[in-house]
Amino acid sequence: MKDKNIIWHNFFQKETKKKYFIRLIEKIYIDIKNNNKIIYPKKKYIFNIFKKINFNNLKVVIIGQDPYYGVNQANGFAFSVMPKIKIPPTLKNIYKAIKYDIPSFIIPNHGYLINWVNEGVMLLNSILTVEKGKPQSHANIGWEIFTNNVIKIINFYYKNIVFLLWGTYAKKKHILITSDHLILTTSHPSPLSFHRGFNFCKHFSKTNKYLILHKKKPINWNISLI
Template sequence: MLHYILTRLQNTAWFGLLEPLSQTPTFSTLEHNYTASLRQAQAQNTQIFPPMRQIFRAFEETPFEKLHTILLGQDPYPGTFKHEHQEKPFACGLSFSVPRMAPLPPSLQNIYKELHASLNTPLSRHGDLRAWASQGVLLLNSILSVPRGQPKGHAHLGWESFTDGVLSALSQLERPLLFIFLGKVAQEKRKVLTHNPKHFMLCAPHPSPLAQARPPTFLGSGVFKQAQEFLQAQNIPMDWALD
C-alpha cells in the first residue's frame, strides 16, 4: 500500500532517495503496521489522518531540485474542523500546515508571530504553507500518520525509522541545507544527521502554547532570523510571507 503511494514519485528526483528506503525490512514492518491500523480504524468506525493519498505529500509539494530547508514537526494534527457543515481533518500531509479554510492552530499562530517579529512578515490569515514547500522547504513530520484524537498514537508503527533514513540521506547531500528542529521530539533527530560543514542546524522550543509556559520559549527565539541569514549567505531566495 505505501509502496504504491510512493510510486507516484517515480518520475521525480525524490524517488532515487526514497525507493531504497522502501526496500528495507523496517519499511515492510511499517507498511504492515500502517495497513493494520487502517483496518482497525475501519472496524472501529474512526479515522486515520491525513488521508492515505496525502501521506507522502511533503515530497510531492517540494521539488527536490529546489530543496534548501527541512522544517521538522512531530506528527500530524489529530483533530478536525467544520467547513460548510462538513467535518474535515486539519492534517494535510505537510508539517504545521492546514487546509486554507481551516482555523489557525495555536502552534502555527506562534510561528507567524515569530516570523513577524523577526522578519516583519504579515500575519497570515490562513495556514496553507504550500508556498513555502514550492520554494524548497520540506514540511516533514517525524511520524506521518495519526489516529483521530490520539496525538503520537502512531509512534509505534515504524515511521521514525523511515524519516530517520530520509534525514540521514539528505544530510549526505553536498548542497547547503538548513535543518530546523522545533521541540524536543524533533531535536532527537539530530543524531541521525551526517556532519557536513555546508549544512546549518537550528533548534528551538516547540511553538505550541503549552511550551511557552517557561523559558526558553519559541517566541523570541529568533529562529527564523537565523534561518534567513543562512539562506541569504548561500544566495538562496526564500520569501516567508504568505498571501
C-alpha cells in the same frame, strides 16, 4: 547541478521494499480496513511533502513530530493545516515569531503552508500518520526509521541546508546532521513552551542570512491570503 530527483527516486525504490516499511504500511492498512480506525492524514496526503517539494530547490528542513489528529486538519506538511481550517495555536505562535523577527511579514488568515514548500522548505513530520484523536498513536511503528533515513539522505547529498529543530523531540535529530549544514534549535512553538525561547528565536531571518551567505535565494516567509 546533479538532478536530485534521481537520488530520491532510488531512495524510495529501495526504502519501500524494506521489511520495516512493508510492516508499517500493512499495519495502517489493517487498522483502516479491519479495525475501522480513522487515520490522518487521508491516504493521498501521507507523502504529500515528498510530492510537492522541489528536491532540486531544497533549502530548509523544519522537523515536526506527528500530524494534527483533528478532522480535516492534517495535509502531509508539518505544522500546516488544510485551507479554511482553523489555524492551530502552535501555528499561530509560529506566525507571531515571524512577525517579531520580520516586521514586514503579513500574518495570513489560514494555515496552509504550500507557499513555504514552494520556496524550498521541507515541512517534515517524523511520524507521518496518526489515529483520530490520539496524538503519537503511530509512534514507534516504523515511521521514525523512514524519516530518519530521509534526513540522512539530505545530510549526505546536500550542502548548506538549514535545519530548524524546535522542541525536545526535534532537537534529538541533531545527531543525524553534520557540520555541512546549519542547525538552529529553540523551544517548541506550542502554547506550553512558546515563551521559553521560540518567540524571540529569530530563526527566520537567521535562515535567510545563512542562505544568502551561501549564495542561495532567501525564503519568502509571506503566505498568500485566501
